[in-house]
Amino acid sequence: MSKRKQTKQTKAKDINKRILKIAVMPMSDDGCSHYRINKPYKEMERLGLAQVEFFKSSDLETDRFMDYLNKCDLVVCRAYHSKAILDVIDTYFDIKVLVDIDDDLFDIDPYNESYSAHGTKEVKHGNKWLWKHLVNINIMENKAYLNSVKKLLKRADIISVSTERLKEKMLEYNKNVIINFNAIDFKDWIYRDIKKSDEIRIGWTGGASHYKDWLTVQDDIIKIMKEYPQVKLVIGGIMFEGVFKKIPKERIEYYDWVRPEAHGFRTALMNLDIAIIPLEYSQFNSNKSCIKFYEFSSLKVPTICSNVPPYSDEVPVELLFKDLYSKIKPFIENKKVRDTIGDIQYNWVMKNRDLKKVTEELYNNIKSLV
Template identity: 25%
Template sequence: MKIFYWVADYSGCGYYRCLLPGAELANRGHDVMADGSTVPKEVHSGECDVVVGQRVCNEAASITWQKFARAGHTKLVFETDDLLTEVDPSNRIAHAFYNSEMVRRYRENLAVADVVTVTTPRLAEHAREINPTAAIHVLPNQIPAWLLEHERPASPDPDLVTIGWRGGLSHQRDFGELAKSLRAFLLHPRNRGVAEFHAMGAPYHERVASNHGRVRWTGWHEAVGDFLRAVDFDLAVIPLRPSIFNESKSDLALVEMSALGIPSIVSVWPGSPYTAHSAAGPVGCFAGDWAEQLRYLVDNPEAREQLGKEAREWAAGRTVEGNAWRWEQAYGDEG
């Protein structure tokens, strides 16, 4: 197949939903192109088998997308990995960006797609409501296989147990699910000189910083692979606030940490992307009470090691190399 990825960004979403599967499809012999701005001439002339549009909703891009739909020469695959009609107002930048006009174009462009690819069953339901005639495929996020062999770098102070979090500014309210308990944990006299908190991405360390609790921060890396290579957590915390938007989130944060052999404490509630994993098997340490779980994992290096080993074994089934056939099947679907 000749495939063009019309990417919306080159950060995590673009990497996991377009660039990573696209690279593996190219390894399998497909002709793959990707760009975030310019659409190649052969796409306009209908010489491309598949155009994958990542959450197409900008005005100019929408005009071109609708033109492609009317021409009918190329299979249009609409790719979306978030419930963009339900962005939480606390995520101010995204909420302002996905205004009523953006959402209208998003829905119109999804509605004319031949195929829709999403990350979760809840997103599939959303897509089916908008476009009941399209072939809809749930393609869970996958990780590169090299993560399973990667040895995490040592933290600056190997005598401390590093509690880690990775995430952007959009997770203000999610982090609020954890912040109070984590700050109290770090401040407790028995944990001083024993544990630290390392925030990667947005500077959430500021919300738990104190005169006695140990915290540090690493900003985003330019490439996703560089960020993953820099993760030095002994255990990860993945808070997620109950919301309609979060019910459609993928389990990517857990898969990343698991592939690195890092046990995770996660938010479990009806609809959480992590709830099914807590029932399916020991792929991490699942949250009931943050303080209790933190105390157990910080105090038990053997448990951390065993849970990390089991998590890595589970993540071995979530590589893009082992699951690229799902993208091939989706793009080849005739409906």
Template identity: 20%
Template sequence: MKVFYWVADYSGCGYYRCLLPGSELAKRGHDVMADGRVVPDEAKNGECDVIVGQRVCTEGASHTWQKLARTARGTKLVFETDDDLLSVDPSNKAAHRFYDEDMRRRYVANMAVADLVTTTTEALAERCAEINPNVVVLPNQVPAWLLEHERPVANDLVTIGWRGGASHARDFGELARPLRQFLQHPDFRDRAELHCMGADYTPRVASNHGRTRWTGWHEAVGDFLRAVDFDLAVIPLRPSPFNDCKSDLALLEMSALGIPAVVSGYHGSPYRVLKGYADPVAHLASRASDWTDHLRYLVDNDEAREQLGKQAREWAAGRTIEGNAWRWEEAYRS
């Protein structure tokens, strides 16, 4: 197959949804191209078997996409989206402003004319199917090298880690108070720390005694993953229609690195939906006291952290792009 990925960004979304599967398809002998700006002439002229458009919704890109839908005979148009962009929470101010009424209208129109929609979860697929019934779920995968990577050790403290962007302000609020109380407790203030990677939420848990540090974004996803030094991860999500459609990527990354996690377990959480196989690899927190209880247990028990991390890595071994690229091949050929 000749596949062109029209990438919306080169951060996590573009990496996991386009560049990573595209690189693996290329290793399997497919002719793969990617660009974040323009569609090359050979794609416009029908010389590609598949054009994958990642959440196409800007005005200029939409004009091109709609023209391709009318003229690109013999080329399959695949609309790729990994978030419910029709339900962006107003608290995520930058994204909410960007995905205004016109942007959402074009997002729907472009999804509607695609030959196929690919996405990350069953919950999101159900919402997409209301616009286009031809939807395939391609769960996020990670590169296999993560399973062998030995994460760095920063110090002799138990490092509680959080990773993510500025859009998670309200999500972090689910955790901030119990984590602040935990970090400043006399039993743990000299034994544990919070390390934020990406957005800096350390001021939300700052106290006279609690230990925190922050590392900003890395240029490449691989560089970020190699720098993760967490002993255990916290992955809070606030209940919302947007979060109900999110994938388990944060847990998957940490699991592949052998890092045990405490995750939000509210009804509808992507981690509660995974109940049955996520249970052995993560602790579910539904109340503020759950976060404290799980943190106490994992910080106090080195063996428990090691065992949970081992189980997490064993689970993640089934979620590598090397072992699952056939899903993309099958979807594009169907």
């Protein structure tokens, strides 16, 4: 038996007797990393399941990082860190790697701001360039980057994804794909029974990639605002001025971005009566998770969603809409309906998407493959 093979077998037996040592690199503070990496792996350490060290980009050439690589069992990174992790793999070729990916990076919609980093074709909107090579996009660099992502996905020992649909997609690159559901840390998402006024506050939170999603309900929103003068639209994140230009400004309340750790608190203080999640059907959107539904549910906010994947995969059928105007009317007109649905959603997310439970499942899946 070769020395290298014997060492691997000895290490495998050793892992079974102790908790895992995990290196997370590099640690980021964007919203996706917050849900996909920071929260679950900090929870894993809090539960005593693993010893986890987090490293920032500036740490990757330090002695502390190199020393920990020599003794850790697993390196965890997100797919967009492909270049950094591939450099590590070239040096530490025996190291086991988990790559997390929560979007299909190879199928980005041109109206998504992420197309600037992932798009591989020039795109026109009407007669105007939406994306033009070497003007606002570098197609050659993007192709090279996506090739490095594919190389990393194929090299990884484990890929973790957020949904069953995305798992099927990632099986094209690797046989070891596990699901790590986005989960709610109920210390951050605390239901607050804030005194209500006569307003009916209909809200949403999200980023610039959702412009086309809002276009699917623009006419319904205008119709609702005209019919129900007590309705106020409450927006968190990005404000699409063009979509809302026919709505009086005094009937729209806007909340700017906050750090991921404060997102739950800020969303609770938006004091919503109803949440809506419009989504255009596309293959890219179908591979997303239902995180917005989980968030609003944790605050007992009754939430209606477009009847397309991923929401049609998990959300009860009575909360799905093809016609927003017809679906939302009973929620606006009947507080009892809102309260009943809010409680049902809260109980579901507590049972199925609690951070502790999801993290324990993630750890067990990792341990079985490492």
